[in-house]
Amino acid sequence: xxxxxKSSELLESMYSVIALLFILVACVELCDAAAAVDVYRLIQxxxxxxxxxxxxAALNHHAASSRFPPGADLSRTVLIIPLRELNITFVRExxxxxxxxxxxxxxLPEVLSFKHGGNKQVPEKEKMKKLLAELERLLxxxxxxxxxxxxxxxxxxxxxxxxxxxxxxxxxxxxATTGGYKLVIPTAEPKKVASxxxxxxxxxxxxxxxxxxxxQLPTIAIVASYDTFGAAPALSVGSDSNGSGIVALxxxxxxxxxxxxxxxxxxxxxxxxxxxxxxxxxxxxxxKWLRSFDQRxxxxxxxxxxxxxxxxxxxxxxxxxxxxxxxxxxxxxxxGFSNVAEELDLKVGLKHKKINISNPRVAWEHEQFSRLxxxxxxxxxxxxxxxxxxxxxxxxxxxxxxxxxxxxxxVKLIAESLARHIYGxxxxxxxxxxxxxxxxxxxxxxRSWLDLLSQTxxxxxxxxxxxxxxxxxxxxxxxxxxxVNVQHENLEGIFxxxxxxxxxxxIHQVAxxxxxxxxxxxxxxxxxxxxxxxxxTTRGVDxxxxxxxxxxSRKVKTA
Amino acid sequence: MTMFHFxxxxxxxxxxxxxxxxATPLSEYDTLGTSVKAALVYLGTxxxxxxxxxxxLQVSENDGFDPYxxxxxxxxxxxDVAGLFFALTQLTHRNISQNxxxxxxxxxxxxxxxxxxxxxxxxxGARGLEFTWDYILQGLEANANLVLSISLAALGSLIWLRKNxxxxxxxxxxxxxxxxxxxxxxxxxxxxxxxWHFPKVVGFELxxxxxxxFISWQLFSACQRPSA
Numbered sequence: 147x148x149x150x151x152k153s154s155e156l157l158e159s160m161y162s163v164i165a166l167l168f169i170l171v172a173c174v175e176l177c178d179a180a181a182a183v184d185v186y187r188l189i190q191x192x193x194x195x196x197x198x199x200x201x202x203a204a205l206n207h208h209a210a211s212s213r214f215p216p217g218a219d220l221s222r223t224v225l226i227i228p229l230r231e232l233n234i235t236f237v238r239e240x241x242x243x244x245x246x247x248x249x250x251x252x253x254l255p256e257v258l259s260f261k262h263g264g265n266k267q268v269p270e271k272e273k274m275k276k277l278l279a280e281l282e283r284l285l286x287x288x289x290x291x292x293x294x295x296x297x298x299x300x301x302x303x304x305x306x307x308x309x310x311x312x313x314x315x316x317x318x319x320x321x322a323t324t325g326g327y328k329l330v331i332p333t334a335e336p337k338k339v340a341s342x343x344x345x346x347x348x349x350x351x352x353x354x355x356x357x358x359x360x361x362q363l364p365t366i367a368i369v370a371s372y373d374t375f376g377a378a379p380a381l382s383v384g385s386d387s388n389g390s391g392i393v394a395l396x397x398x399x400x401x402x403x404x405x406x407x408x409x410x411x412x413x414x415x416x417x418x419x420x421x422x423x424x425x426x427x428x429x430x431x432x433x434k435w436l437r438s439f440d441q442r443x444x445x446x447x448x449x450x451x452x453x454x455x456x457x458x459x460x461x462x463x464x465x466x467x468x469x470x471x472x473x474x475x476x477x478x479x480x481x482g483f484s485n486v487a488e489e490l491d492l493k494v495g496l497k498h499k500k501i502n503i504s505n506p507r508v509a510w511e512h513e514q515f516s517r518l519x520x521x522x523x524x525x526x527x528x529x530x531x532x533x534x535x536x537x538x539x540x541x542x543x544x545x546x547x548x549x550x551x552x553x554x555x556x557v558k559l560i561a562e563s564l565a566r567h568i569y570g571x572x573x574x575x576x577x578x579x580x581x582x583x584x585x586x587x588x589x590x591x592x593r594s595w596l597d598l599l600s601q602t603x604x605x606x607x608x609x610x611x612x613x614x615x616x617x618x619x620x621x622x623x624x625x626x627x628x629x630v631n632v633q634h635e636n637l638e639g640i641f642x643x644x645x646x647x648x649x650x651x652x653i654h655q656v657a658x659x660x661x662x663x664x665x666x667x668x669x670x671x672x673x674x675x676x677x678x679x680x681x682x683t684t685r686g687v688d689x690x691x692x693x694x695x696x697x698x699s700r701k702v703k704t705a
Numbered sequence: 706m707t708m709f710h711f712x713x714x715x716x717x718x719x720x721x722x723x724x725x726x727x728a729t730p731l732s733e734y735d736t737l738g739t740s741v742k743a744a745l746v747y748l749g750t751x752x753x754x755x756x757x758x759x760x761x762l763q764v765s766e767n768d769g770f771d772p773y774x775x776x777x778x779x780x781x782x783x784x785d786v787a788g789l790f791f792a793l794t795q796l797t798h799r800n801i802s803q804n805x806x807x808x809x810x811x812x813x814x815x816x817x818x819x820x821x822x823x824x825x826x827x828x829x830g831a832r833g834l835e836f837t838w839d840y841i842l843q844g845l846e847a848n849a850n851l852v853l854s855i856s857l858a859a860l861g862s863l864i865w866l867r868k869n870x871x872x873x874x875x876x877x878x879x880x881x882x883x884x885x886x887x888x889x890x891x892x893x894x895x896x897x898x899x900x901w902h903f904p905k906v907v908g909f910e911l912x913x914x915x916x917x918x919f920i921s922w923q924l925f926s927a928c929q930r931p932s933a
């Protein structure tokens with residue numbers, strides 16, 4: 147009994163060792179891909195229940211280039227299209243006619259990458275900007291039932307693509323039996339982002355209240371929205387829209403905090419700085435922020451200046467208003483800006499767009515102020531109001547498309563105009579923020595913040611409540627303002643977003659099944675030949691023949 | 706590229722051993738025990754070699770050919786020969802003719818070598834999606850190794866087990882044994898020093914193994930004539 151117990155214990159330990167070995171052996175799956183690339187998925191969202199964007203994330207199909215043989219079945223193929231070979235009509239046809247496709251992979255030039263591109267100049271800037279804008283518009287407003295990804299070109303992918311083109315040219319699209327390349331992205335099904343939050347940050351700089359003055363001081367508000375929206379949310383850094391606005395706001399806050407730090411130079415106006423979120427979604431965040439204001443505070447706002455894309459203009463800026471230009475307040479603001487503009491040798495134009503209360507579309511941030519009867523204007527380089535999800539920081543809106551000098555001139559314009567209004571210097575030719583003075587605009591500050599913004603994708607549903615970037619903005623504003631408040635709200639219900647914005651693509655070079663079948667045949671014949679050879683040389687030819695002859699039957703013996 | 710490819714490469718690497726065993730008279734005389742014992746001796750030799758390599762060898766940064774290190778590796782390689790000597794002479798075999806003894810020992814030796822050096826890479830690598838020619842070339846290398854091991858075992862048995870040899874042939878026997886024993890160093894020199902590609906090296910191995918097998922077969926039959 148004892149021995150059998152011992153042996154059973156031994157057997158059990160053996161079994162556990164064997165089981166462990168099996169698990170180890172089954173789990174070892176080393177990365178053996180020909181190339182592994184970072185890829186970024188097209189955005190997936192629902193608007194009022196209608197689905198938009200790419201509805202799938204996982205990918206496991208063969209690759210083909212745009213030179214595939216006509217009439218081939220592409221429902222299990224991924225098309226790899228580099229931007230320089232992009233034919234928009236072809237892609238539009240595929241998407242609008244809902245032709246079956248396994249997936250799309252767009253290759254963007256490496257200079258556009260904020261991780262590797264550096265500050266190299268983009269060749270043919272304008273053409274690329276137009277092409278990317280058109281592609282983005284097509285993709286963002288379509289419902290695409292297969293995965294769409296963006297990747298940056300590098301040497302590995304280029305060699306793979308050249309190989310695929312060669313194969314396609316020979317008329318052999320990749321399928322299971324003819325070999326080629328397989329693209330694999332092993333991710334899970336994309337899930338909804340639960341209750342996306344938008345975070346508004348406000349900074350308050352108190353003005354000088356004279357003794358015995360019971361009335362509330364008037365307030366001037368300067369607002370910019372900081373979040374972006376683009377075809378690839380992991381790439382939406384929005385350097386111009388609206389990185390330039392944020393940088394300008396921070397610099398103006400810095401300059402005025404210097405002025406307001408000394409009671410002798412503190413103006414008789416309060417300054418309210420607002421960094422709002424939810425910009426692309428009809429300025430939802432601004433609306434919620436304004437609604438949270440005290441009635442008295444709202445009434446005390448003299449006017450608000452909203453900043454939207456002031457980073458890539460040459461000589462002309464536009465002031466967009468919703469109140470008619472004959473309005474006294476609007477006239478005052480516009481004259482103030484024009485006078486300073488003349489001195490700075492640039493032009494400022496006035497554009498009037500009426501608000502339609504029944505239309506939910508809010509194209510400019512000042513419209514949210516106007517709906518609550520606060521005088522406001524938007525300063526922008528754009529002369530026409532952008533459409534929904536346009537001009538909100540897309541694929542082309544990177545560091546290369548923003549000009550620091552433009553932002554510096556914009557800051558000077560706004561700061562001087564504000565200062566003249568606050569200190570009552572209208573009409574006088576006084577330059578407060580002159581170069582080489584202690585209140586000069588700091589180009590290094592602007593450059594460093596612009597660089598940071600150009601490397602931070604800021605799509606609101608993917609920014610958590612305590613996102614480090616939002617905290618950084620709050621801290622920076624706290625350095626300049628007396629009081630900083632953060633307001634968390636939920637993004638309005640008609641928008642739903644899905645996660646899985648970036649992944650890692652594995653490109654495998656696979657051999658066809660026929661190759662392995664052939665190999666099996668060759669090996670089988672080799673082993674048989676080896677067997678016969680050895681039998682002949684060691685035992686003799688008779689033995690070989692006798693292997694195939696049946697042994698003599700018993701009947702012969704008994705007979 | 707999936708289990709199919711793994712299966713193909715496995716039969717290329719290990720099939721010849723099984724075929725050799727079943728085709729030649731080895732299976733009739735039931736020499737499996739000898740082969741298994743030879744495989745265990747190979748395992749022991751490999752462990753001893755590992756310890757020596759770890760103790761005496763320095764890891765070089767570049768992948769070039771360092772003559773001093775290679776000489777050291779060759780010397781340690783002779784532990785292989787010692788192991789083979791042990792397997793041939795010291796292990797008590799049943800009464801099998803010398804002809805079959807060396808074949809059984811060589812077969813066991815080569816099989817252990819293939820399993821230890823090639824099974825793990827094959828299992829891990831050949832099952833993935835990615836296709837490379839490496840595993841097929843590795844299988845061909847295993848075949849060449851089988852032939853080389855058997856020739857080395859033959860020459861070894863001639864040197865140590867056969868007492869009466871024609872005088873003229875003795876230096877040739879020793880020379881051939883020396884060449885076969887230093888084959889690993891020669892291939893590593895070709896790969897690192899001359900920078901030959903893997904297919905070329907495998908081709909060279911196959912060619913030399915066939916040549917050495919032929920020579921040792923001739924030597925063996927030449928030595929067999931006086932006693933026959």
